[in-house]
Amino acid sequence: MSHRSTVILGTGSYAPSRVLTNAELAHTIDTSDEWIHSRSGIRERRIAAPGEMTSDMAVAAAQRALADAKLTPADIDLLIVATITPDMPMPAAACIIQHKLGLATTTACFDLNAACSGFIYAFDTACAMLSSGRYQRALVIGVEKLSSIVDWQDRTTCVLFGDGAGAVVIGPSDQPGVGLLGTRLGTYGDSVDLLCIPGGGSNAPASVASVGARDHFIKMKGKEVFKIAVRAMEESARDILEQHGLGATQIALVIPHQANLRIIEAIAQYLEIPMERFFVNVDRYGNTSAASIPIALDEARRTGRIKAGDVTLLVAFGAGLTYGSALIRW
Ligand code: UT7
Numbered sequence: 047m048s049h050r051s052t053v054i055l056g057t058g059s060y061a062p063s064r065v066l067t068n069a070e071l072a073h074t075i076d077t078s079d080e081w082i083h084s085r086s087g088i089r090e091r092r093i094a095a096p097g098e099m100t101s102d103m104a105v106a107a108a109q110r111a112l113a114d115a116k117l118t119p120a121d122i123d124l125l126i127v128a129t130i131t132p133d134m135p136m137p138a139a140a141c142i143i144q145h146k147l148g149l150a151t152t153t154a155c156f157d158l159n160a161a162c163s164g165f166i167y168a169f170d171t172a173c174a175m176l177s178s179g180r181y182q183r184a185l186v187i188g189v190e191k192l193s194s195i196v197d198w199q200d201r202t203t204c205v206l207f208g209d210g211a212g213a214v215v216i217g218p219s220d221q222p223g224v225g226l227l228g229t230r231l232g233t234y235g236d237s238v239d240l241l242c243i244p245g246g247g248s249n250a251p252a253s254v255a256s257v258g259a260r261d262h263f264i265k266m267k268g269k270e271v272f273k274i275a276v277r278a279m280e281e282s283a284r285d286i287l288e289q290h291g292l293g294a295t296q297i298a299l300v301i302p303h304q305a306n307l308r309i310i311e312a313i314a315q316y317l318e319i320p321m322e323r324f325f326v327n328v329d330r331y332g333n334t335s336a337a338s339i340p341i342a343l344d345e346a347r348r349t350g351r352i353k354a355g356d357v358t359l360l361v362a363f364g365a366g367l368t369y370g371s372a373l374i375r376w
Contacts, residue, residue: 050218052173053225054374055117055183058110059212059344060103061092061331068205075201082205087307091208091332093193099133100211101142104189107211107340108147115215117183119148122215124184125155126172128164128336130365131191132157135246143187154181161241162303162364163231164188164336166372169214169360170229176218187213188336195243197263206305207264208332212340224375227357230286231370237274241266241365271367275309278369279361280316286371292357294319299351303362304328304338313361325351335364352376 067090068079082088094103104127112118125140132139140155149155154175160167165188172184189211196204219225245261246252256262279302287293294317302310307328314321325346334341339360346352353376360372 050177050179051221051223051225052176052216053219054214055217056111056113056115056215057213057340057344057347058107058112058114059210059341060106060110061210061341062094062098062103064093064095065090066093071205075199075204077201077205085308086206087326087328088206088332089329092210094191094209100129100131100139100189100191101133101146103191103209103211104139104143104187104213105146107189107213108143108185108187111185111213111215117215120150121183122149122185123153124172124175124181125149125153126168126184126186127157128160128168128186128188129157129190130159130161130164130335131194139189160336160364160368161366162305162333162335162338163362163366163368163370164364165212165339166229166360166362166370167231167368169226169372170231170370172216173226176216183215183217185213185215187211188338188340190335190337192264192333192335195262195264197260199260200263202268203264203266206333208334210331210334210337210341212337212342212344214340214343227290227373227375228286229370229372230282230289231368232278232282233369234274234278234367237367240270240274240367272306272309274367275305275363276312276316278367279309279313279363282369282371283313283317283359283361286359286373290373292373296357297323297359298353298356299346300324300359300361301339301342301346303364304331304342305333305363
């Protein structure tokens, strides 16, 4: 049991201005707005500008979160960045972001890779580090430039993903029973092959052959992932509600990972929580992996969908296959 509560002090998000619509995609690959929208709920996604880096998007979201929290970079002593698309394989994007944001050199900075579940994993990690009392205020960022790792010739994946960033500032609170109430994280490591980038790691370093085989792009077996996603998100949500003695009616808002509207609708049905209490923006951004939940969380707060005392459920699923749920009381 943690000896102090950890609360969200501010949120911020950023999406690149370039909008790529389904109709535009249909000019370059064999697809249609009708197919993409009916199968995924996606209408459009954002694409980073040429030269716009993952770190730039992260900095924009973080500055908004700091402003919302009425804090400055000097107040932060921990930065965790959830991403699968760092500016470069080494060092961590967090190091580049630290410098661009002007965080103190005494800030602990690292990246965390749990793919689309990354934000919940990073949020849990940051809250645990704050609960220890060794850190005071953390910035947790979910950011992706998926346009750089999507195979634009593969219609089964390229229509699904987009770019963006979301950030939260967290800190301790003396008030009991608020902030992060708990998490339920897990992994199905036996299903790595269903969603991965096969090339570029130590097992298959970049080579002329790996580039020719397009092995540096996302490969996904969508149908299989879909089924496991629904089951894992439903189970982890159910578990965490049970653990905390909460019924579906006590959840004011669910913020699910935005991968596919049909996945969200299936979870809503199984959990018996009406769709009106699910936040959905997959139509505007597509799947932004680790950025999807913090972007949605920021939009939910800014549009008045979260009030003091509310309990919010975050639930995600992604490559790994990782999954996780988190309960927050505001
Ligand atoms: O965030 C991490 C986790 N990722 C996910 O949650 C993604 C989970 N999976 C999904 O969201 C869905 O499986 C997809 C949206 C990827 C696909 O939907 P689906 O209903 O499972 O379609 P499918 O893969 O079974 O494809 C149906 C048909 C196929 O044609 P045949 O074999 O039936 O002739 C595909 O070749 O649709 C075809 N197809 C397309 N047609 C037009 C696949 N992609 C496209 C496309 N445009 N972009």
